[in-house]
Amino acid sequence: xxxxxxxxxxxxxxxxxxxxxxxxxxxxxxxxxxxxxxxxxxxxxxxxxxxxxxxxxxxxxxxxxxxxxxxxxxxxxxxxxxxxxxxxxxxxxxxxxxxxxxxxxxxxxxxxxxxxxxxxxxxxxxxxxxxxxxxxxxxxxxxxxxxxxxxxxxxxxxxxxxxxxxxxxxxxxxxxxxxxxxxxxxxxxxxxxxxxxxxxxxxxxxxxxxxxxxxxxxxxxxxxxxxxxxxxxxxxxxxxxxxxxxxxxxxxxxxxxxxxxxxxxxxxxxxxxxxxxxxxxxxxxxxxxxxxxxxxxxxxxxxxxxxxxxxxxxxxxxxxxxxxxxxxxxxxxxxxxxxxxxxxxxxxxxxxxxxxxxxxxxxxxxxxxxxxxxxxxxxxxxxxxxxxxxxxxxxxxxxxxxxxxxxxxxxxxxxxxxxxxxxxxxxxxxxxxxxxxxxxxxxxxxxxxxxxxxxxxxxxxxxxxxxxxxxxxxxxxxxxxxxxxxxxxxxxxxxxxxxxxxxxxxxxxxxxxxxxxxxxxxxxxxxxxxxxxxxxxxxxxxxxxxxxxxxxxxxxxxxxxxxxxxxxxxxxxxxxxxxxxxxxxxxxxxxxxxxxxxxxxxxxxxxxxxxxxxxxxxxxxxxxxxxxxxxxxxxxxxxxxxxxxx
Amino acid sequence: xxxxxxxxxxxxxxxxxxxxxxxxxxxxxxxxxxxxxxxxxxxxxxxxxxxxxxxxxxxxxxxxxxxxxxxxxxxxxxxxxxxxxxxxxxxxxxxxxxxxxxxxxxxxxxxxxxxxxxxxxxxxxxxxxxxxxxxxxxxxxxxxxxxxxxxxxxxxxxxxxx
Numbered sequence: 001x002x003x004x005x006x007x008x009x010x011x012x013x014x015x016x017x018x019x020x021x022x023x024x025x026x027x028x029x030x031x032x033x034x035x036x037x038x039x040x041x042x043x044x045x046x047x048x049x050x051x052x053x054x055x056x057x058x059x060x061x062x063x064x065x066x067x068x069x070x071x072x073x074x075x076x077x078x079x080x081x082x083x084x085x086x087x088x089x090x091x092x093x094x095x096x097x098x099x100x101x102x103x104x105x106x107x108x109x110x111x112x113x114x115x116x117x118x119x120x121x122x123x124x125x126x127x128x129x130x131x132x133x134x135x136x137x138x139x140x141x142x143x144x145x146x147x148x149x150x151x152x153x154x155x156x157x158x159x160x161x162x163x164x165x166x167x168x169x170x171x172x173x174x175x176x177x178x179x180x181x182x183x184x185x186x187x188x189x190x191x192x193x194x195x196x197x198x199x200x201x202x203x204x205x206x207x208x209x210x211x212x213x214x215x216x217x218x219x220x221x222x223x224x225x226x227x228x229x230x231x232x233x234x235x236x237x238x239x240x241x242x243x244x245x246x247x248x249x250x251x252x253x254x255x256x257x258x259x260x261x262x263x264x265x266x267x268x269x270x271x272x273x274x275x276x277x278x279x280x281x282x283x284x285x286x287x288x289x290x291x292x293x294x295x296x297x298x299x300x301x302x303x304x305x306x307x308x309x310x311x312x313x314x315x316x317x318x319x320x321x322x323x324x325x326x327x328x329x330x331x332x333x334x335x336x337x338x339x340x341x342x343x344x345x346x347x348x349x350x351x352x353x354x355x356x357x358x359x360x361x362x363x364x365x366x367x368x369x370x371x372x373x374x375x376x377x378x379x380x381x382x383x384x385x386x387x388x389x390x391x392x393x394x395x396x397x398x399x400x401x402x403x404x405x406x407x408x409x410x411x412x413x414x415x416x417x418x419x420x421x422x423x424x425x426x427x428x429x430x431x432x433x434x435x436x437x438x439x440x441x442x443x444x445x446x447x448x449x450x451x452x453x454x455x456x457x458x459x460x461x462x463x464x465x466x467x468x469x470x471x472x473x474x475x476x477x478x479x480x481x482x483x484x485x486x487x488x489x490x491x492x493x494x495x496x497x498x499x500x501x502x503x504x505x506x507x508x509x510x511x512x513x514x515x516x517x518x519x520x521x522x523x524x525x526x527x528x529x530x531x532x533x534x535x536x537x538x539x540x541x542x543x544x545x546x547x548x549x550x551x552x553x554x555x556x557x558x559x560x561x562x563x564x565x566x567x568x569x570x571x572x573x574x575x576x577x578x579x580x581x582x583x584x585x586x587x588x589x590x591x592x593x594x595x596x597x598x599x600x601x602x603x604x605x606x607x608x609x610x611x612x613x614x615x616x617x618x619x620x621x622x623x624x625x626x627x628x629x630x631x632x633x634x635x636x637x638x639x640x641x642x643x644x645x646x
Numbered sequence: 647x648x649x650x651x652x653x654x655x656x657x658x659x660x661x662x663x664x665x666x667x668x669x670x671x672x673x674x675x676x677x678x679x680x681x682x683x684x685x686x687x688x689x690x691x692x693x694x695x696x697x698x699x700x701x702x703x704x705x706x707x708x709x710x711x712x713x714x715x716x717x718x719x720x721x722x723x724x725x726x727x728x729x730x731x732x733x734x735x736x737x738x739x740x741x742x743x744x745x746x747x748x749x750x751x752x753x754x755x756x757x758x759x760x761x762x763x764x765x766x767x768x769x770x771x772x773x774x775x776x777x778x779x780x781x782x783x784x785x786x787x788x789x790x791x792x793x794x795x796x797x798x799x800x801x802x803x804x805x806x807x808x
Contacts, residue, residue: 069670071663096662103677142690155687179689205679207752213674217667221771228773283692286774290661295773297659301692313691 002211002543003027003064005107007646008128010121012195013054013113017128022107026646027545028555029637031514032064032107034090035559036646037079040110041088042566043642051083051187052169052194054114060160060200061108062098063516067208067292068542069216071224073516074099074292076160076177082186082453083194084171084353084409085430087567087579090453091174091188092513094291095181100158103204111195120148120159120199125206133198137167140346141176148201159201163348165396166193171409172353172431176345180299180315181291184350186431186453187409211544219541223530224295230526236298237288241319242272244525248436249327252595255435256327257382258356258363259426259586262437263594266332270322274334278305289315296520304338317341323435324355329362330382339389347396356432357406357413358391360425369419376400411578422577426584428455429572439592440602441465443498446612450502450581452563458519460506464527465492477523478504481532481549493598495608499615510556511535558636561620561628565641574613574626581613581626648723651759651766651777652785653696658776660687660694664768671767672757673750680750682759683768683777696777698768699746699759701725707738707747707758716758724761732756 009018022036030036037059044057058080065073076098082089101107105126118133136144141163149157158177166173166189173189174182183189192198210216227233235243248254249267256264268274279287282303290297304312317325317337325331325340344351358380364370365380372379378387394403405416411430414422426433431454438445443465444457451459464477474488478501488497505523508531512522515535523531532549539547547555572579583604591603614624621632633639665681673680683698701724708716708725715731716738718724732755739747739756748757759766761779769779 067676069666069676103679146690205677205751207673207675207677207680209675210670213670217670217767220667224771224773284656286657286659287692288659289692289694290659292661293663293666294661295663295771297661297774315692 002209003545004209005102006105007108007110008106009110009112010128010130011113012111012115012119012130012197015130019128020646022646024545027064028551030559031511031552031555033061033066033075033516034077034079034092034513035510035555036108036514037061037077037090038559038562038566040108040646041079041081042562043644043646044110044112045081045566047569049081051081051086051089051191054112054195056081056112056191056194058111058188058191058195058197059108060101060111062102063514065538065542066107066516067099067102069210069213069220070517070538070542071220071227072291072294072296072518072521074294075513075516075518076101076183077513078175078183078188080188080191081570083169083190084187085454085579087429087570087572088453088563089186089188089191090563091183091185092458093175093177093181093183094518095158095178096292097158097160097177097181097202098516099292100202100204102208103206104202105204105206109200111197113195115196118196118198120197120201122152123200123202125204136198138164140164141348142179142346144199145177148199152201152203154203157201157203159199161199161348162189162192163346163396165347165349166190167198168396168398168407169193170349170396170398170407172350174348174350176348179313180345182345182348182350184352185456187350189348210542212541216541219537223534223538226528226530226534227521228295230528232526233296233520236520236525237296239272239276240288240298240300240316242275242317242322245319245322246271250596252440252592252599253437254323254327255426255433255437257330258328258359258424259437259584259590260363261594262439262592262599264327264330267327269332270326270334270337275300275302275317275337278302278334278338281305291518294518296518298520302338304342305335307335307339309339309342312342314338314342314345316345318351320352320355320435324351325388328355328359328435329384329388331385331388332383333385336385336388340392343389343392343396347392349396352434353432354392354395355435356426357395357410358388360410360432361391361402361406363424364417364421367424369421370402370417374402374417376402378402423585426455426586428583429453429579431455437592439587439604440595440599441492442495442604442609442612443492443501445583445587445604445609446498446502446616447505449583450613450616452560452567459509460502461524462498462501462505463525464523465498465501467527468492469527473527477527477531481553493602495605495612499612499619502616503619506560507553507556508532510560511552514556514559515539554636558638561632561636561638562641564622564626564628565638568627572626574624583609649779649781650701651698651761651769651779653698654776654778655693655695657774658685658694658696659774660685663771664696664777667767667771671762680748680757682746682748682757696768697744697746698777699725700744701759701761706741706743710737710741712737719760722761722764725758726760727756727758729753729755
């Protein structure tokens with residue numbers, strides 16, 4: 001039978017392991033991956049638990065389609081209560097870990113407790129072993145992975161690990177696998193560190209059964225052709241995510257100098273073509289690599305050309321590293337971007353969060369809220385590359401007063417720094433935003449304000465809003481599988497219709513996260529890419545499960561509501577500046593200073609924004625406070641949660 | 647002209663889709679351990695090399711087989727394992743200089759690349775053409791051209807320096 005992968009409950013305190021099958025009716029309701037993780041978190045995390053306490057479950061998973069014959073289904077999802085936000089913690093990464101976990105016999109791991117000394121999990125063809133990791137403690141993310149391979153004498157072992165940032169409980173530490181695959185957001189690496197869990201190592205040679213192998217194979221070819229024929233993926237396969245850098249910056253959508261500007265002055269120096277040249281020189285003309293089974297191959301490989309780290313190999317940089325080590329601190333050197341990218345990969349820390357934190361500290365320094373006394377002599381002005389990289393080291397190793405304070409995350413740091421430092425922190429629910437500026441795009445602003453894991457572009461962003469697609473095209477995309485005849489606008493600076501688009505995207509992204517598919521293979525950056533209508537076939541051929549597009553939509557909505565219930569239980573309220581669905585005041589008060597004519601001077605209208613939130617809640621069947629009504633819970637079959645069926 | 651599978655490791659992105667489709671094609675399951683093609687990696691250097699059976703003329707696997715289970719397909723020229731005959735002794739696994747023979751722990755027999763009977767799926771699915779199924783003379787012509795270009799560039803550079 002297909003879909004015979006299991007769930008394992010591992011208690012690191014008692015060293016007990018329990019293995020259970022996953023009933024098919026649970027698949028129909030929560031599919032797998034992130035959706036099933038949301039079910040497990042809501043059911044296993046005690047209300048109000050300490051994110052760094054032993055009771056916080058760390059949930060690791062692959063998607064429903066992971067390791068089947070479906071393209072680009074390599075995503076690993078990790079969930080727990082977040083030490084950064086105190087709300088939902090959730091991250092997602094590519095690479096080769098999740099398929100290997102499936103070949104080793106598992107789709108979900110629920111890890112609780114705390115080991116009394118550093119350990120790692122060794123999962124091999126159905127067996128789970130807790131092994132000593134004292135010799136690994138202190139190692140960076142890649143050294144840890146190679147050391148485990150050498151110890152187990154198997155170069156095919158895939159590990160999900162933490163670097164020093166996770167060990168040092170930096171609240172936005174990543175989990176890492178391979179060279180650069182990072183489950184970056186919400187500090188899941190910090191949760192691993194709190195459990196003294198250095199790594200989860202997996203190796204599997206067990207068959208993943210395919211329900212209809214010949215059809216699955218043929219369909220996969222069709223699926224890949226659909227994906228690789230999209231121009232956006234072709235260019236992504238040549239330059240990686242930075243391909244969008246130049247256009248976004250010209251137009252005025254790159255957050256610069258914390259939040260002072262929306263366009264970087266020296267963007268050409270670090271634009272993808274410049275980095276592409278460097279990578280071509282150091283790695284040869286074919287320097288792109290990809291995750292398991294993916295033909296988009298969106299990640300560049302490079303060697304740092306000069307400086308302290310000359311000759312070091314790494315992958316990337318992604319758009320976020322251009323923001324974190326380019327626009328935000330206003331540094332204009334490709335060497336700095338590549339070095340910063342290398343450091344965060346090695347330490348295992350969220351590049352997006354650390355870049356935002358340092359840029360925030362730089363603005364506070366220039367305002368005099370931080371002084372040389374707090375920085376202990378570091379001249380933390382914008383454009384100081386050396387200070388930027390020094391702060392990366394200081395935060396990841398918790399060195400110095402400021403490094404230690406910034407390692408705690410934005411809101412605790414603002415409390416320690418004091419004065420009005422919080423006003424300058426570009427966060428939602430305690431997590432910093434991507435290095436993009438949403439003041440000219442209300443739809444995108446609504447997305448970051450309401451994303452379930454805090455300020456984030458990968459939960460519900462209607463990115464295709466920026467393409468000015470004609471209304472009939474928008475209607476075709478956003479009008480199914482649930483009919484919608486309300487307003488839709490091709491104009492990205494508009495407010496009308498955006499709540500529906502954000503709601504629709506939220507369900508699409510939840511669905512791909514449940515299936516284990518990468519977002520570049522759905523309607524994220526390309527309007528022609530697969531969505532609800534395209535998935536029933538691929539699910540059926542590979543697993544034998546029958547879904548209609550509407551049933552996938554319903555399951556996605558169900559899982560999104562579970563995440564909402566978790567957040568509400570842990571203290572989310574609509575207008576709370578620290579835990580709510582709202583934005584930093586600067587979105588409403590400071591107009592964009594740079595950019596194209598349709599961007600310059602723009603800011604978010606507070607009243608219209610509130611109307612958007614109302615409509616957004618309304619589409620969900622939530623009340624004015626953003627709480628699901630009892631009818632909504634009943635419609636989705638959630639009225640009895642938590643049910644503890646798994 | 648007889649076609650053969652040729653690998654250009656420089657182009658390989660390391661995604662291992664070839665392993666996935668190969669195991670589904672041959673075994674009806676997804677399991678890279680049962681794939682005829684496997685990508686060997688040095689991740690810390692960004693080097694990925696697909697390894698596959700070369701269908702050798704003087705084939706060690708065929709020569710070593712004590713029960714003559716391995717023979718050459720008269721139509722396509724590939725070496726095939728007769729599952730009726732194979733006794734699972736794994737002599738071929740031990741002797742193949744490329745590591746291209748596999749052992750299936752479920753059937754307890756060996757397996758190898760059979761070019762999918764003339765339409766290799768690894769080639770069909772590899773969008774970057776790191777694996778190709780081409781006539782041997784075309785490969786040597788391409789290699790000649792590339793080698794000559796490199797040599798000529800080096801000579802021009804040497805002249806400029808001199």
